Amino acid sequence: MFLTLASGLVLSGLVLAQIQGETTGLLPTEPSNVPLGTRYVVEFSEAGSAKFRTRDGSMNTDGFYQSVAQETNITTKPALNFTSSIFHGASFDLANESTAADLEEIKALPGVVNIWPVATVYASPQIESTGVANFSQWSPHVLTRVNEAHGLGYDGEGIIIAVVDSGIDYLHPSLGGGFGEGFKVQSGWDFVGDNYTISSPDVLFPDDDPIDCLGHGTHVAGIAASSNNNLPGVAPSATLRAYKVFGCSDGTTEDVIALAFIRAFEDGADIITASLGSSQGFPEVLSALVVTRIASQGTFTSVAAGNSGARGPFYSSSLGNGYGGLAVGSVQSTQEVAYSVVAKSTSGDSRTIVYLDASANNWNLTGVFPAHIPANPPDICSLEVPWDGALPVDTIAVLPRGRAGLCGSGGTWQIMDSALIDKATWVFLYNWENKTYERPSRVLYRDGQPVGFASINYDDGIWLNNQSLSGENVTFELKYDPTAAVGVDYFTNMINDFSSWGPTLDMRLKPEISAPGESKIHLAENDAHEVLNWLAGGQILSTWPISKGSWAVLSGTSMATPYLAGVAALYYQSTGGRSTLDSNPAQVAHTRLVSSGSSVLHHNGSTTLQAHVGQAGAGLIDALKVVSYNTSISPANIHLNDTDHFTGEHTITITNSGPGPVTYSIGHESGPASMTMNPVNWVGQDPILKTEFGQAIANLSVSELTVPAGGKASFDVVFTAPTDIDASLLPIYGGFIHIVGDNGEALKATYLGVYGSLYNAKTWELERGVPVFFGAGGYGDTFEDGRVFDLSRATPEVYYNLLWATREHSFDLVASEWNESDWAYPQVAGKNNWFGSLQFYDALNEIYYPYPFKYYPRTLTTFQGAVSSNYSDGTPILNGKYRILGRALKTYGESGNPQDWQFRLSNWFIVGNNNTTNTTTSAPLNSRLEAASS
Numbered sequence: 001m002f003l004t005l006a007s008g009l010v011l012s013g014l015v016l017a018q019i020q021g022e023t024t025g026l027l028p029t030e031p032s033n034v035p036l037g038t039r040y041v042v043e044f045s046e047a048g049s050a051k052f053r054t055r056d057g058s059m060n061t062d063g064f065y066q067s068v069a070q071e072t073n074i075t076t077k078p079a080l081n082f083t084s085s086i087f088h089g090a091s092f093d094l095a096n097e098s099t100a101a102d103l104e105e106i107k108a109l110p111g112v113v114n115i116w117p118v119a120t121v122y123a124s125p126q127i128e129s130t131g132v133a134n135f136s137q138w139s140p141h142v143l144t145r146v147n148e149a150h151g152l153g154y155d156g157e158g159i160i161i162a163v164v165d166s167g168i169d170y171l172h173p174s175l176g177g178g179f180g181e182g183f184k185v186q187s188g189w190d191f192v193g194d195n196y197t198i199s200s201p202d203v204l205f206p207d208d209d210p211i212d213c214l215g216h217g218t219h220v221a222g223i224a225a226s227s228n229n230n231l232p233g234v235a236p237s238a239t240l241r242a243y244k245v246f247g248c249s250d251g252t253t254e255d256v257i258a259l260a261f262i263r264a265f266e267d268g269a270d271i272i273t274a275s276l277g278s279s280q281g282f283p284e285v286l287s288a289l290v291v292t293r294i295a296s297q298g299t300f301t302s303v304a305a306g307n308s309g310a311r312g313p314f315y316s317s318s319l320g321n322g323y324g325g326l327a328v329g330s331v332q333s334t335q336e337v338a339y340s341v342v343a344k345s346t347s348g349d350s351r352t353i354v355y356l357d358a359s360a361n362n363w364n365l366t367g368v369f370p371a372h373i374p375a376n377p378p379d380i381c382s383l384e385v386p387w388d389g390a391l392p393v394d395t396i397a398v399l400p401r402g403r404a405g406l407c408g409s410g411g412t413w414q415i416m417d418s419a420l421i422d423k424a425t426w427v428f429l430y431n432w433e434n435k436t437y438e439r440p441s442r443v444l445y446r447d448g449q450p451v452g453f454a455s456i457n458y459d460d461g462i463w464l465n466n467q468s469l470s471g472e473n474v475t476f477e478l479k480y481d482p483t484a485a486v487g488v489d490y491f492t493n494m495i496n497d498f499s500s501w502g503p504t505l506d507m508r509l510k511p512e513i514s515a516p517g518e519s520k521i522h523l524a525e526n527d528a529h530e531v532l533n534w535l536a537g538g539q540i541l542s543t544w545p546i547s548k549g550s551w552a553v554l555s556g557t558s559m560a561t562p563y564l565a566g567v568a569a570l571y572y573q574s575t576g577g578r579s580t581l582d583s584n585p586a587q588v589a590h591t592r593l594v595s596s597g598s599s600v601l602h603h604n605g606s607t608t609l610q611a612h613v614g615q616a617g618a619g620l621i622d623a624l625k626v627v628s629y630n631t632s633i634s635p636a637n638i639h640l641n642d643t644d645h646f647t648g649e650h651t652i653t654i655t656n657s658g659p660g661p662v663t664y665s666i667g668h669e670s671g672p673a674s675m676t677m678n679p680v681n682w683v684g685q686d687p688i689l690k691t692e693f694g695q696a697i698a699n700l701s702v703s704e705l706t707v708p709a710g711g712k713a714s715f716d717v718v719f720t721a722p723t724d725i726d727a728s729l730l731p732i733y734g735g736f737i738h739i740v741g742d743n744g745e746a747l748k749a750t751y752l753g754v755y756g757s758l759y760n761a762k763t764w765e766l767e768r769g770v771p772v773f774f775g776a777g778g779y780g781d782t783f784e785d786g787r788v789f790d791l792s793r794a795t796p797e798v799y800y801n802l803l804w805a806t807r808e809h810s811f812d813l814v815a816s817e818w819n820e821s822d823w824a825y826p827q828v829a830g831k832n833n834w835f836g837s838l839q840f841y842d843a844l845n846e847i848y849y850p851y852p853f854k855y856y857p858r859t860l861t862t863f864q865g866a867v868s869s870n871y872s873d874g875t876p877i878l879n880g881k882y883r884i885l886g887r888a889l890k891t892y893g894e895s896g897n898p899q900d901w902q903f904r905l906s907n908w909f910i911v912g913n914n915n916t917t918n919t920t921t922s923a924p925l926n927s928r929l930e931a932a933s934s
């Protein structure tokens with residue numbers, strides 16, 4: 001069986017668990033996201049674009065399909081047409097038997113400049129968190145100072161935000177209550193239809209009604225622009241446009257995403273936001289290319305960095321890797337969503353009590369409900385409940401949090417939940433002494449579990465218990481209102497551990513800035529069940545389809561991304577609109593937002609260790625700086641690259657648009673370093689941050705600079721990379737150049753580099769004999785020279801891992817005497833001792849995987865598969881003497897240079913029998929050799 005975890009477009013899935021080097025299939029929290037296999041997209045060259053047009057000169061794609069029909073034997077089924085100045089091309093499906101050679105043939109057609117596989121795209125699961133301490137009216141806007149920007153009158157009015165997602169429930173009162181001119185959701189388009197499913201991507205139901213039936217897009221829209229007075233979005237008066245790319249079920253395709261971006265751009269949106277992305281990390285894939293071109297035309301894009309922080313560095317999102325697009329990380333806000341009830345005792349006393357439900361939602365109860373408070377109850381972790389049968393469904397049980405028996409010292413919430421199955425519908429568990437607020441975590445797995453499962457703090461629990469011990473009865477007054485959230489303070493602002501790491505594979509800083517995405521995963525000691533809770537809950541409260549309850553709490557970079565879109569809207573409003581800015585207003589806004597960042601902490605809970613710039617970028621967005629500062633700087637990002645391509649000299653320009661001169665102090669701050677690799681070549685999944693070494697030196701041309709009113713001034717920075725670290729581990733270093741004016745305005749430029757060579761990063765552990773070539777016996781059956789294979793009965797197998805991303809890797813069949821001097825690219829069957837790329841057969845799923853694979857990310861997964869009896873182009877492998885050539889292109893490598901590949905040759909083997917003649921010294925045995933000798 002061939003097992004693979006391939007790249008696709010994922011937004012915010014977190015793996016549950018994975019062991020390095022373990023052979024494993026697809027993980028349940030991370031959709032397969034493999035390229036569809038039959039769906040591809042081509043871009044036309046300049047000449048092709050001029051050719052493929054109608055008589056009136058407008059773009060079309062008919063000419064391309066005519067070329068395919070006339071000049072090849074390939075059968076295509078048209079999918080989507082791209083007829084834009086941004087991208088002129090077409091997506092199409094190929095027959096299942098089509099091969100890699102067919103793709104090369106299409107790419108070679110006159111008028112075609114490139115071809116890509118189309119990946120699948122999924123919306124994000126949600127993630128849960130826990131927290132502690134005091135409460136107030138909940139708002140994510142205090143930490144970012146969006147509330148202060150609102151106080152200055154900035155609300156996004158007049159700015160258009162396009163949301164590329166699952167649509168928007170525009171009937172929601174907080175999203176305008178209608179659709180069309182005069183409503184908040186002004187327009188949009190449904191590219192797929194409600195009944196669209198990823199299992200039938202060629203069956204589309206497009207229409208002009210982008211109503212959301214999935215939910216994700218409605219949540220995103222509310223974060224950006226909800227007009228609810230209690231829970232306002234970042235830009236509550238901004239206009240929205242909805243571009244729906246999901247049906248009522250999860251999953252879509254990359255070409256649909258690209259088409260939606262292009263439509264939003266052509267419709268004139270000021271800002272496009274998309275909480276979508278992938279792990280590919282290559283800026284030249286379709287989605288990133290479209291973002292690059294849209295940003296270059298002046299339209300601001302905010303894109304999720306991704307929720308793959310558990311995968312370690314160099315795992316940035318492809319959609320966010322576009323040049324000029326803003327990739328957004330996720331920061332834990334200081335507040336977590338909670339709700340309150342009023343407890344009233346027959347003694348006449350009353351008390352407002354804050355509770356945190358496991359779902360992070362408001363209990364769906366309105367009215368007065370009796371409390372059941374047992375005296376001296378047994379520890380619930382012993383699975384004993386101090387009452388018989390089930391409590392009435394309108395009764396709220398109050399119990400102390402357990403800590404004995406099965407729960408262990410960590411006080412496992414799941415055990416307590418299980419003890420209450422069929423015993424209580426609503427439960428308050430009061431926490432231990434000296435612990436205040438903490439959100440319970442549990443998995444919902446059967447009927448009968450409590451509907452409401454919430455914690456309250458110790459003092460409130462003791463008050464309730466004392467009232468009961470005094471003979472008093474207690475009732476709770478509740479009102480269902482999801483917008484009436486209060487906030488409990490939660491540590492301080494820190495980067496979320498799930499937020500994906502950069503940099504990109506061409507060494508650019510991504511993510512560049514972060515925003516509230518909430519959720520800090522808490523794993524109770526010795527509690528495996530807690531891990532499963534990554535799928536249930538979250539900490540950004542926002543709008544949700546009315547049919548699904550109107551309000552929901554989710555978290556992830558999905559939520560941080562529209563937050564940045566809202567801040568961009570406030571900025572455009574503060575300038576009088578993007579048309580008032582320079583020739584590229586998107587770049588101006590991009591620089592403005594990134595330079596405002598304030599430092600955030602590492603996710604390990606330290607109160608002093610800063611987050612790494614490779615995961616947090618410039619830190620947390622500061623909206624007040626964005627809308628009010630007279631100072632601006634450029635650039636806000638400084639890319640130092642790796643050692644081979646180190647660029648150490650940079651110039652920073654300060655602009656002072658204020659009424660008087662400003663003197664700026666200029667300083668350097670080193671951030672922590674982290675090791676990309678561990679000593680056994682795997683990328684570290686939770687990089688340890690180091691401050692005692694790995695610090696760059698920055699020599700500033702000045703330490704102080706005065707800029708006149710309305711003027712500009714520049715200074716130079718010369719960086720020296722650190723040398724006190726092991727370059728083979730690819731340490732990532734970074735920091736900030738601070739610019740602080742005597743007018744009280746402070747900005748910074750963020751830099752990042754790698755000490756070491758990305759070119760030398762190993763996709764395969766060649767020195768350990770990987771890839772490994774096995775005989776028909778499978779794992780452990782490494783075959784010697786001369787092994788004979790009857791392909792009708794048994795075939796060789798290949799085992800390998802992918803420790804580093806590669807633009808292309810493949811397994812090919814070559815002559816037994818092949819060597820590197822035979823290398824040529826592109827390969828031609830029958831020439832240079834090369835016969836063809838192989839395909840592997842997954843017997844379990846009855847799927848063929850044809851090589852080569854392109855734009856492939858590193859994975860934790862290992863691969864093992866049996867060679868098919870056919871080449872990837874479908875022709876049979878005939879008798880002969882062969883080797884298998886494994887090849888993986890290095891970062892920055894050129895395909896035509898054999899030194900730029902990692903090569904791994906198998907021992908030679910025979911297809912046929914022991915009398916089979918050597919393919920290179922006797923008469924040819926197959927059509928490929930005949931072609932070579934003709």
